[in-house]
Structures are given as C-alpha cells and as structure tokens.
Amino acid sequence: xxxxxxxxxxxxxxxxLAFIAPVVIAKLVLSxxxxxxxxxxxxxxxxxxxxxxxxxxxxxxxxxxxxxxxLPAQCxxxxxxxxxxxxxxxxxxxxxxxxxxxxxxxxxxxxLTALSDFDFNTQPASQSLKEWLDQQQLxxxxxxxxxxxxxxxxxxxxxxxxxxxxxxxxxxxxxxxxRVD
Numbered sequence: 755x756x757x758x759x760x761x762x763x764x765x766x767x768x769x770x771l772a773f774i775a776p777v778v779i780a781k782l783v784l785s786x787x788x789x790x791x792x793x794x795x796x797x798x799x800x801x802x803x804x805x806x807x808x809x810x811x812x813x814x815x816x817x818x819x820x821x822x823x824x825l826p827a828q829c830x831x832x833x834x835x836x837x838x839x840x841x842x843x844x845x846x847x848x849x850x851x852x853x854x855x856x857x858x859x860x861x862x863x864x865x866l867t868a869l870s871d872f873d874f875n876t877q878p879a880s881q882s883l884k885e886w887l888d889q890q891q892l893x894x895x896x897x898x899x900x901x902x903x904x905x906x907x908x909x910x911x912x913x914x915x916x917x918x919x920x921x922x923x924x925x926x927x928x929x930x931x932x933r934v935d
C-alpha cells in the first residue's frame with residue numbers, strides 16, 4: 755500500500771513539473787534578458803513621436819512615402835554615393851515608384867551643384883529638422899509625416915551598397931505592409 759501511494763505522488767509530481775517547469779523557465783529567460791526578439795528591419799527605428807509636425811515643418815508630400823536626405827554644404831564622394839544609392843533604391847522599386855518620392859532637404863548653403871546629375875525634388879529644411887539631421891543620414895518617412903527609419907552615414911563604396919540593399923529591403927517591406935496609400 756505504501757509503495758502504491760509513492761507511485762501516485764510521483765506521477766502527480768511529474769505531472770505538475772511538466773506543466774509548471776516551462777512557465778518558470780520562460781519567466782527566468784525573460785526576466786534575465788536571455789531572449790532577444792528578432793527584428794527584421796535593417797535601419798534604426800525612430801521614436802514614434804518624431805514627425806514633420808514635431809520638428810516644425812509641414813509635410814511637403816502628404817500621402818506619399820518619402821526618402822529624405824539633407825544635402826550638406828560640401829558634397830564630397832560619400833555625399834554623392836548617398837545620392838546615387840537614393841536614386842537606385844527608388845528605381846529598384848519598380849511599380850511601387852509612384853508611392854515613394856525621394857526628397858532632398860536643402861539649406862541656404864547646400865551644395866546644389868551635386869544635384870545636377872540627379873532629378874530629385876528639393877525642399878528647404880526647418881531649423882529643428884536640420885539640427886536633427888546633423889549627420890548625413892537617409893530617412894524613410896511614412897505618408898502621414900512620421901519619420902520611421904534612419905540609416906546613418908557609412909564610409910566606402912561597399913558599405914554604401916550594402917546600406918542601399920538594406921534600405922531597399924526595408925522600404926519594400928513597409929510598402930507591402932502599409933495600409934496607407
């Protein structure tokens with residue numbers, strides 16, 4: 755009789771362990787930050803409250819996705835590479851090109867001669883947006899005017915091409931998942 759009770763309790767203990775152990779293990783993994791959720795975006799996410807309105811500027815192209823770039827005062831080789839990547843990423847979109855507009859933000863001292871080989875729309879940048887875009891970075895903006903993803907400046911042709919592929923992949927995904935046309 756005594757061994758029969760032990761087997762009942764052992765079975766009950768194993769059953770409880772089978773249901774409670776995964777919960778305890780999951781709690782430990784999450785609380786000790788051993789799990790890092792997967793991210794499929796290549797660019798750096800921008801906080802949701804960052805938009806044209808919060809930066810003191812009206813949306814120059816409402817209802818369109820935008821690829822922003824602030825043209826510096828001296829457009830060197832890295833700047834020209836970024837302009838090239840911007841144009842190539844837009845061209846690679848194919849049928850979705852109509853949904854995306856590359857936009858070059860300019861200052862009074864921007865090097866406009868760099869744009870002679872490109873056909874981009876230009877727009878003067880507000881002071882707070884200029885300060886926010888202090889590094890030569892590419893930005894994806896959604897149709898509602900929120901700044902979504904940032905691609906910081908990189909050096910070298912290979913790094914620019916890699917970043918162009920990343921920008922294209924992220925933009926493709928955003929356009930596919932977008933409910934705003």
